[in-house]
Amino acid sequence: MPNHFSNEVDGQLKFYQDYLPLVDKTLKIDDILTDYTDGIVNGNLIEFKVVINDINTVLFQAIKYLSARRIKGKEIPKNILLVSLTNKKIYVFDSQDYLTHIEKVYFGGASVKTSGFSAGTPLEVLEYGQNQLHESRLINLLRSKQYTKINIDENCIVGWAERFYRENKGAKKSDFIGDHTGKVKIIGEIRKPEKLKEFINPYIGETNVQFQYLMDKLNDTLQKKNLGAFYTPELYVQKSLELVRQAIKRVPEGNDYIILDRCAGTGNLEKLMSDEELSHCVLSTIEYYEYKVLLELLGDKVRHIIPPTEKEDTFNMGLVRGADALSEEYINNEIIQHYINDPKVTIILYENPPYADTRSIEHQKAKKTSSSSQWKQSYLMKQMKQEVKGMGVNEMGNIFIWSGFKYYLRQPTDSYIIYSPIKYWKEIHLIDKKFERGFAFNRKHFHTKIDALVSCILWSNVDEELNNITLEAFNIVNNEILQEEDLTINRIYKKYSNVYYDKRKFSDDKLSDFVLGLNGAKLIGTNKITSQTIINNNLIGYLRASGVNFDNPDLASSLLVASLYNGAGYFPLRKDNFLEKLPMFAASRYITYNRHWTQRANIMKSADGVELFNKAVSSNKIEQDLLKILLFTTLETQNHMRSLYGSDGRFYRNELSLDNTNGDTLATVNLAKLKQGSKETALFEQWEKVLTEAKKTENYDSKLTYSVYQIIDELNTSEKDENDKTIYNYPELNGHLNTLKTMVKEYYNSEIVPFLFEYEFLK
Template identity: 55%
Template sequence: MSEKFSTEKDGQIDFYNQFLPRINPNLTVEDIIANNNDGVLNGNLIEFKLSVKDLNEVLFQCIKYLSALRIKGTPVPASIVIVDLNSTKSYLYKSENYLEFIEKIYNGGASKNNSGFIGGEPEQIFNYSKSVETENLISLLKENTFTKIHIDENCIVGWAEHYYRIKEIARKEDFLGDDKGKHKTIGEIRNPTVFKDYIYAYEGETNVKFNYLMDKLNDTILKKNLGAFYTHPLYAQKAAELVRKAIERVPEGNDYIILDRCAGTGNLESALTDEELSHCIVSTVEYYEYKVLQELIGSKVRAIIPPTETKETFNAGLVNGADALSKEYVENEVIKQYIDNPKYTIILFENPPYAETTSIEHQKSGKGKESSAWKQSYVVTEMKKEVKGTVSNDLGNAFIWSAFKFYLRQPTDSYIVFSPVKYWKAQHLINKKFLDGYAFNRRHFHTNIDACVMCALWSNENSNINEIKINGIDIDEKTNKFRDEIVLPVKQIFNSYSDFYFDKQKYDADKQSSILCNLDGTEYTGNTRRVNPVVNENIIGYLAVYSSGFDNPDLHSSLLTCGRYDGNGFYLRKTNYLEKLPMFAASRYITYNREWTERARIMKSADKAETFFADAKNGKLNNFFLKCLLFTCIEMQNHCRTFTGSDGRFYRNELCLDTTNGETVASKDIKNLKANETEKTILELYSTLLNHVKETKEYRKELTYGIYQIFAEIDTSYTDEITGKTVYNNIQVHSDLQAMKELCKTYYNTEIVPVLFKYEFLK
């Protein structure tokens, strides 16, 4: 054990190889280092150093690791073991002695800025070059004890997610319940059973401390049923400015109410003055949010639905009488007295929920039907009588439609609503007068997605405008301040690609086939078949581009050698494929433009199809089509592959530039491109990449390779079991692909995107 190590990694491997067989031979190194530290082994956090120069500094680094575990809802090991590899010594500290520091929040890397910390003496020092002390260290590493931590707003979400993973059928009350109100269920945080060895009982009488986190504390299914109600306080302030503009519109002699049917815990109302709150009527359908809402603003608002809690209020985690989509709510007497009184101006102020009722969580839990119950609600049933198509599938749309249907009656009534712009831009759900609005970054609404959410002030007056401008504002998470405002245009779209650009012609030479493709370009073997598979000498691929938005860009965009199993596209033909490629190019926009201002604001359209066809016919677009072809040949979402199908037919990728086995359709046509310097660089890199591909053991000379097939079958890798890092088997191939990716992005945004906007493939 006295071997000297030149790298920490070598010492780590040696340590685990020697100790793990004695502690638990079933454990792997990957199991131990799963939390971005040197290892958690049973109840021990282990930190390795080649040579420990400052125990206090390393101890503080370990404290930061334990702080991160606590925030994630991961048990905090009772022991901290610092291993000095080259002196074969380990130092034991007890984490309970440093709980005050563990329960703080640290920013930046755990290994940085650790000097100056003063810790106590080690509980014990092991010299594991000696047999007796080695046995003592093994005994310690077998211990599986943990330090109890206190639940607070910094860690409760992590522990809630941990709890719901263990208790898949648990409800929110099982985790968060208290003994206040008519419904008394003492939850896990107040009486730990699952986490009895890991957390102290939370002593707060109510859950008001977790006000801004209540939506994140819902159990998995409730999250999907209810959507999210959270609004960032800074965005609430901006929205309040729109409320005040709506109040200015109240006619002289009128009073007004501000109605929020999905208030959550009231954080949207947090930016309102007490005077403005006195005009508010609020409700929320989730029981524990209702209790917090009562506690925070119940004494300040005009009304809460229902006004007080009774023994009938609680209903399986929800609030009886507070379902805004029910007939009971629409006819609620407290609200209706103002709706029916012309001397009251109605202002709705809402961040409506959204629901993903086909999510994996619902299917796994067998609650798909339950989660779609809102689709059978009174409001949605009435909505379907007037609104056709898929518009009624969005829970948020039900709130927006019903606002104008049941609550807004006079021209001076107003609606301030948070929602992606799709309801106005693409779905044309309303045609009302736009007064003002903002664009906010969805990331700050308790999601991990950068996307545009519009907060609009609508007047209850009809209008046929088809373009609006909104002020885009992001938040700097470090300073918690607004970034600079930018003006963002939003234009309505009216026509889809399938209306004008899909090839719907019947070809007499088409022959029945049996081969369809998965999304990754491999042969499909499942039973779902929504397209008729055919073969023809003029077929070179299958293009599926659907959905106006970019919510799932890789799902809604496919380029395959054979038909896509679930359809949504058409076969590409040698005779006309070039003029179809702009659709594929447009479908990749969000991949190379990930700014929050783009997703959910920019969409796909065919609104300038007539101009496009005219310019295509007179040859104006010939070189642009070839640019789209070059882009298609280097874009990773082109999943065309070369393979032999189960029908015995050889299917060749014709939309690539590999001419090893003869010219492809693409390689022939690309010769007509008047290549600029960037395009010459791309073509040279493509050639270099193919040369490197041919040097690999994975290369099969009978295949014609496109970029994606190279990525999937040649650019193989494995994970280093110690560092957890990816190691590439063919580094030159991988490097070429990375370089091509950067070239592709620059080329796309410079040469392709402006033309796509000109012809409104993107709008």
């Protein structure tokens, strides 16, 4: 009598309830439902249908499941059991007979595109509900633990290597693929399987360059992070998927849609998607190792991976030929163009682009120039430079953002969900699009050590100019997501250098070849000198407050008594207007004293309040505020002004110092007008304690006028003991300096910062 099941799940459950206890009492249904299959029981893959009307299609679906298992490094069951629930028949196939098909790579779900496959004759057909001999045979099959040995190739080597490493702690690359380069020849697991001998055939080919490359990358990954770790934190991915689903809701009724990620890496952003969402994904990554991992993890679930299959020339010195999203070839890729040219398809871009900034300190430490980065010679970079001017072209992520709107989004219902530092919108004005919703995440959780803001925003393809946007802020604490206060992000329109820098030239200006290093001392080393120092009685020194963001705060802000050797970002500070220039220096210290993750990469330097500020200066409304900033400047350690004798025979005195041992300085004369409150009085008193102790040191020179920084650098000497612990020669001086630093920070945040925001030196 036939069974009547309305769906496969009910029949599957009944089957396992009947037979699992007879096979292995310890087995639970949850143990055997794996890899999207209907079940793996020992050496058997089982596929259920309410009724099997097309054996070819169902067998091909099972083969696709086995293909995915091979790529993941999982054993291939010898038996394939196709169960037709209604008429209680099981069609038995041997997976060995279909190994050539199993060793192919398939895209999309196993149940998609299954037509056209031709199966052989089943080895046997069991009528399990009607014939006791057949039922006994079924139970024996389910108890069997035989597997089909697969052949190792580039598509599956990563998966099997990961398994080998998991099961053999401490194993090395040579243990897996062998090493014939040393005196001791190591055969390797893949050539003479021991641990995996039941599951893989010996590899008899040459260890090709792809193998070596993939294994090097895999070992590097194992050293840096646990297998399967997210570059983008999983908790943040879950939040960003809210934006993806919001974008999907915007798809017009009747439209298809694709989710395009041109820099998918190993699929971190996609791993938590539903099967339905994955079936709309078009993914690519340029790095060969990531490409192979992407194939392993998501190749059987997504709509496309570019390129779809590996050709002989796909491996290109560690990169994937045809997957460079910055190339003209990629833009014209026929798969992508097929969707872009179809008005009934909505495009959703969803990306966390690679971040590379040729101006970064890391880039400079590597002794690379901005032009040496290969991506800067790309097709898209050349196209972008024709439309975008300024510093925006120095960052790779900006190319992805710009090109996303330029080449891929066409309709108002198209969307872009983008992870990126917010400066592309706030500082660079790379796009003017409609803001739908956005999050602020803590960059520290993206495998970096920096607390900083990373935005994740859903933009729709509708033009709209905005002055500010609001982001929902989320940190991660104890592996749980924690919502903080919403953040308002204000756009920056004017820069210090365009508005506040003093670019005047005087007829009595003279030039000297004497220049300084970054620490304000005489230049030591072989740095190329490209600047000269202006000599004029109206000159105090040089101020640097360059840039808008705080990417390299100490490099971008300083005060010197003479020009830096290359003059980069500095302008001459003159006696007649120096007070109104010092807010730039004060603003440049903001991130040093405000390190909460929502501040860095969010708060930036701005000259947008110039009209309000100039009006306040003219009316003398802010005299006391400017004097407070002067007091802060004299005590701030990033003020690298110091008194010294120049190689040009001149004596350079530090005029922004509270040290009046040799007479008043410009600072002490002006600060006589400061109306002191308790905080100011405390700072002056603490300074006197520092100076008193400084005069007791061996290196003290009574002819010099000292700043806090010069005292720290020249007088507060120390040594290392046998345990490499720092021992200060003058603990009283060191203690007073530490106290002063703490007091300066508190004074800055309470008395200076509100002014800087009011007049939009910070924004």
